[in-house]
Amino acid sequence: MSAVKLTIDGMPVEVAPGTTILEAARKLEIDIPTFCHDPELTRNGACRMCVVEVEKARALVASCCTPVAPDMVVHTDSERVRTARQTILRLILANHPLECITCEKTGDCRLQDYCYRYGVSESGFQGETKDLPLDDTNPFFIRDMNKCILCGICVGKCQEINGAGAIDFTRRGFVTNVSPPFGDPIENSSCVFCGMCVDVCPVGALVPKAGVGKGRPWEIEKVKTICPYCGTGCSVYLHVKDGKIIGASPDAESPVNRGHLCAKGRFGWDFVHSEERLTRPLIRRNGVFVEAGWDEALDLVASRLKESIARYGPDAFMGLSSAKTSNEDNYLFQKLVRHLGTNNVDHCARL
Numbered sequence: 001m002s003a004v005k006l007t008i009d010g011m012p013v014e015v016a017p018g019t020t021i022l023e024a025a026r027k028l029e030i031d032i033p034t035f036c037h038d039p040e041l042t043r044n045g046a047c048r049m050c051v052v053e054v055e056k057a058r059a060l061v062a063s064c065c066t067p068v069a070p071d072m073v074v075h076t077d078s079e080r081v082r083t084a085r086q087t088i089l090r091l092i093l094a095n096h097p098l099e100c101i102t103c104e105k106t107g108d109c110r111l112q113d114y115c116y117r118y119g120v121s122e123s124g125f126q127g128e129t130k131d132l133p134l135d136d137t138n139p140f141f142i143r144d145m146n147k148c149i150l151c152g153i154c155v156g157k158c159q160e161i162n163g164a165g166a167i168d169f170t171r172r173g174f175v176t177n178v179s180p181p182f183g184d185p186i187e188n189s190s191c192v193f194c195g196m197c198v199d200v201c202p203v204g205a206l207v208p209k210a211g212v213g214k215g216r217p218w219e220i221e222k223v224k225t226i227c228p229y230c231g232t233g234c235s236v237y238l239h240v241k242d243g244k245i246i247g248a249s250p251d252a253e254s255p256v257n258r259g260h261l262c263a264k265g266r267f268g269w270d271f272v273h274s275e276e277r278l279t280r281p282l283i284r285r286n287g288v289f290v291e292a293g294w295d296e297a298l299d300l301v302a303s304r305l306k307e308s309i310a311r312y313g314p315d316a317f318m319g320l321s322s323a324k325t326s327n328e329d330n331y332l333f334q335k336l337v338r339h340l341g342t343n344n345v346d347h348c349a350r351l
Contacts, residue, residue: 006072021063021074022050032076033085033114035149035202037064040259041156047149049114051084052076060084086118092149094125096203103147105204107217111149128174138187140267141198141208145177148205154178154197161260166191195266199249199259208247210270215241224251227265228324230349232256234265245269305340314341323349 003014008025015024020043025032035047045062052063055073060081063074075081092111100106115121135143150169155178158167166189170179180189198206222237235254239247248269252259271277281297282289292300308316319337321330330347337345 004068004070004072006068006070006074008074009076015068017067019068021052021054021061021066021068021072024068025052025063025074025076030076032063033110033117034064035110035151036153038153038156038200040161041153042160044152044156047151048088049085051081053078053081082118085114086120089115089118089120090123090125093120093123094127095129096149097146099147099204103204104207104212105217109204110202130175132177135186136209137185138193139209140193140263141195141206142212143186144205144207145179146205147203148178149203150176150178151202152178153200153202154206157196157200158191162192162194162196164190164192164194167197193263193267195261195263198266208267210267211239211247214246215239220246222249227261229262229264229268230323231327234261236261236265238269245272309340315344317342318344318346321345321347323347 002017004017004019005012005014006024007013008021008028009030011028011030013024013028015027022032022034022037032052033049035049036044037047037050043065045065048062050063051060053075054061054066055075063076089111093115096111100109100112103109106112130146132145135145152169155168158164166180166186167178168181170177170181170183177183180186180191195208198208201207220239220241223240224235224237227234227236234257235251237249237251238245239249248261248266250257250259250261250266257265280291281294283292283297283300284290305317317340319333321333325333334345337343
């Protein structure tokens with residue numbers, strides 16, 4: 001099918017049939033605000049922040065789920081659009097805690113950013129507010145559903161991408177909430193703690209527990225590296241402040257993990273600064289481990305291996321390799337074990 005030609009904010013653009021207005025606008029580097037949109041998820045137009053004005057259309061349309069049409073003329077920042085977005089933000093603020101001074105998401109909160117952009121400082125809508133208990137029962141992240149804006153993006157990730165189905169919208173109307181079935185704690189659900197919901201939450205409803213109080217977003221340097229756990233090779237950004245890791249997030253551009261991480265890659269970085277890590281070899285003397293130099297330790301290992309092979313044969317020992325080393329290191333390790341005369345070599349990830 002031929003390309004569709006349309007105009008957005010006075011700029012002509014040509015896109016493939018089926019492209020949404022939001023996608024076409026991003027091709028022109030026009031920033032349309034969104035809460036619920038994610039390119040991996042089914043389009044639902046839940047938050048309505050992305051509404052735009054289309055000439056000859058009866059009402060404003062949600063750009064995230066409205067396909068383009070030939071000769072369509074779109075205005076993304078007209079007075080009518082700005083008024084609608086301001087009203088949406090005021091409705092959200094009517095039931096949202098204004099704890100920006102102490103909120104962990106300050107500086108990385110889309111609600112905060114959009115209120116600043118559209119000059120919204122208070123709600124104007126008075127009424128009942130939610131008072132839900134803080135859920136910090138699991139070791140990985142904190143769930144403060146008082147800050148949830150019901151955009152549903154966490155539900156989409158859990159249902160459509162991960163497939164765990166641990167959370168969904170529960171109850172209806174004003175008391176609608178996002179939670180596991182029957183309001184159970186998240187650790188009692190089918191949650192696998194992949195952290196996808198934490199990564200996409202646009203506000204402070206979901207925050208990693210390990211990084212709380214350790215640094216603001218603008219103080220953090222993101223260092224790209226490879227996850228050290230399994231052999232998949234996922235790209236991960238380590239969040240570093242003052243030379244210490246305080247968090248991690250996936251690389252959305254990685255062809256390997258495409259913005260996803262498992263629980264280990266997302267939350268299992270705390271071993272780096274653990275006080276229990278060995279920094280020097282230990283040798284047992286008189287039943288007690290004492291520090292030794294590398295030459296002494298390696299000589300001891302080599303002599304004991306030689307003694308064991310001489311007495312019992314090469315199949316009396318085995319080599320167990322590590323997932324935290326490179327493929328090249330593991331290759332050399334298995335070559336060494338086989339050179340010593342045995343095929344008894346395995347990998348810790350299979351345990």
